[in-house]
Amino acid sequence: MRYNRHIILSEIGKNGQDKLAKAKVLVIGAGGLGCPVLQYLTAAGVGTIGIVDFDIVSESNLQRQVLYGTSSLGKNKAEAAKTRLEDLNHQISIIAYPEKLTHKNAISIFQKYDIIVDGTDNFATRYLVNDTSIITKKPLVYAGIYKFEGQVSVFNFKKGPSYRCLFPNPPKKGTIPNCSEVGVLGVLPGIIGTLQANEVLKIILEIGNILNRKVLYYNALNNKTNILKIHRSENEIQKVLKSEAIFETLDEEDNCDISVQEISLKELMKKQNFQLIDVREKNENPKIESNKIIHIPLNELEKNIDKLTSEEPLVFFCQAGIKSKRAASKVINSYSLQEGASEIIEYLKTSP
Amino acid sequence: MELSIKYFGLLAEITNCSEENLSFSGKTVSDLKEHLFQKHPTLKLNDFQIAQDNELVENETEIIGIEIALLPPFAGG
Numbered sequence: 001m002r003y004n005r006h007i008i009l010s011e012i013g014k015n016g017q018d019k020l021a022k023a024k025v026l027v028i029g030a031g032g033l034g035c036p037v038l039q040y041l042t043a044a045g046v047g048t049i050g051i052v053d054f055d056i057v058s059e060s061n062l063q064r065q066v067l068y069g070t071s072s073l074g075k076n077k078a079e080a081a082k083t084r085l086e087d088l089n090h091q092i093s094i095i096a097y098p099e100k101l102t103h104k105n106a107i108s109i110f111q112k113y114d115i116i117v118d119g120t121d122n123f124a125t126r127y128l129v130n131d132t133s134i135i136t137k138k139p140l141v142y143a144g145i146y147k148f149e150g151q152v153s154v155f156n157f158k159k160g161p162s163y164r165c166l167f168p169n170p171p172k173k174g175t176i177p178n179c180s181e182v183g184v185l186g187v188l189p190g191i192i193g194t195l196q197a198n199e200v201l202k203i204i205l206e207i208g209n210i211l212n213r214k215v216l217y218y219n220a221l222n223n224k225t226n227i228l229k230i231h232r233s234e235n236e237i238q239k240v241l242k243s244e245a246i247f248e249t250l251d252e253e254d255n256c257d258i259s260v261q262e263i264s265l266k267e268l269m270k271k272q273n274f275q276l277i278d279v280r281e282k283n284e285n286p287k288i289e290s291n292k293i294i295h296i297p298l299n300e301l302e303k304n305i306d307k308l309t310s311e312e313p314l315v316f317f318c319q320a321g322i323k324s325k326r327a328a329s330k331v332i333n334s335y336s337l338q339e340g341a342s343e344i345i346e347y348l349k350t351s352p
Numbered sequence: 353m354e355l356s357i358k359y360f361g362l363l364a365e366i367t368n369c370s371e372e373n374l375s376f377s378g379k380t381v382s383d384l385k386e387h388l389f390q391k392h393p394t395l396k397l398n399d400f401q402i403a404q405d406n407e408l409v410e411n412e413t414e415i416i417g418i419e420i421a422l423l424p425p426f427a428g429g
Contacts, residue, residue, distance in 0.1 A: 029429050031429055032428070032429060034429070064380065084401065100391060118429070119429045120425065120429050121428055121429040122427060123425070123427055126427075143429070144425065144426030144427060144428060144429065145426055145428040145429065146361045146362065146424075146426040146427070146428055147361075149361055149426070150426065151423070151426055166401065166408070166425075167399065169399075169426045171398075171399040171425055172397075172399065173423075174399065175398055175399065176362060176370060176398075176399070176424065176425060176426070176427045177362075177427065178427040178428045178429075179429075184428055189428075189429070205382045213421070214373040215408075217421075217423065219360075225422060226358075226403075226406060227406065228406050228407065228408055229403075229406060229407040229408060230408050231408065280416045305380065
């Protein structure tokens, strides 16, 4: 009886309701966007729902985070949401992860679910959610909000683009404020989060058109909506896939903008002299043995800095160009190579 | 040619308008960016993507459309 209004829809029926009951959805962030997403997915009868949030409910959240009340103040959001949602629907399974999503725990949590929902409020976590979705091959229902405006898209769906295909790099620190800094109209995340819940349900039910290869932009002040087409960038996706082997060793800083000089292998080959430094861990493959290369793992760089007194420009490289950026940020007048170890091997084969 | 430029999010605050018409004589998206940076120098400090007739385009893409939109990333959730 609970799902009668779904079942009598010919587009859903008993079959569709069974699909919802079997579905497993992970919601990252139980804030402004996460609350409406969780509320509608729970009411719709999505069988397994995971909630990741380390934050606690504070009074200024209640203006828009509709799962919470004054009795939730001071409680962990994932756990407070679970309590409320279990009252809404006791027939489904709700798992709370009252912890911070990190490079260490992300892959193992994502693997337990079919669809990921991004309700985060900062770029470091957004890029972590995106990259983990690419590695674990899960569709990602994304949204971001700003004051009276929002954007929604579905990434990693049927070989479509990812968040990095839309915005390849995190913005410079401090340039884009979040809701706690500039404010937000309370109903805005309600509208945008409900659009996310709608995309999740359509993916599970296999009905309608998904916001794949498109980003929807909405402005609450004038009710204007734009749908913009986006293209998949194979290069961006491959960069993320390459980082899989070292993914758990990365941290939040790797998802922030680091201003360093980057150089491509093509530009490098035009230079007469340079010193290549491999900053990967000792156990990372493919191994490279060459007298042209010094090997100093990133975490040992500081104590070995005197080995780098070379007159030649220093060029750091690693597997996917993430650790090399960190290295270049520590050493003045150095470069981070855009390519990684496998391209270096090709280069060594062809260079005398 | 006459272009209509829409600024989304923070960019509307930076340029002090959400929409404006602009006369443009360059060729590519890069040229258009240069033109916009001259008009609104603080835009340069911000990250955004450009859409032409509702399709996101690269720097090398030729400007053939009329409707241009500048979309920044949104942090909030």
